[in-house]
Amino acid sequence: MGSNITITSKGQLTIPKDLREQLNVQPGDKCYAWVRNGELVIIPRNKSVRDLAAILGKPPTGALLSDEELDDAVMDAAVERFEKATTRSKRG
Structure with a gap:
C-alpha cells in the first residue's frame, strides 16, 4: 500500500513509519534511487x-x-x- 509523501523546500522527503518498517530501514541506512518511466524508485542498501x-x-x-x-x-x-x-x- 502506498503513502503520500511531501518533499521539503530542501528537496528532502520523509519515509512514513509503516514503509520504514516494511523495508526494515533505520536512520543512517543508505538507499539507491533512480527514475524509471517517470517514477522515483528507491531501494534500501541495508x-x-x-x-x-x-x-x-x-x-x-x-x-x-x-x-x-x-x-x-x-x-x-x-x-x-x-x-x-x-x-x-x-x-x-
Whole structure:
C-alpha cells in the first residue's frame, strides 16, 4: 500500500513509519534511487555483504577491497540485478 509523501523546500522527503518498517530501514541506512518511466524508485542498501555475497560470484584474483568498497560493490550488483529483473518482467 502506498503513502503520500511531501518533499521539503530542501528537496528532502520523509519515509512514513509503516514503509520504514516494511523495508526494515533505520536512520543512517543508505538507499539507491533512480527514475524509471517517470517514477522515483528507491531501494534500501541495508543488507550486509554476508547476505548478498552470492550475487557477485567468484572474486577476481588479486583484488583487495575495503569492507565499505565490498559492501558498495555487492549493493551495486544487487541493484543492477533488481533493475534487470524488473525490466524483464515488464516486457512480458
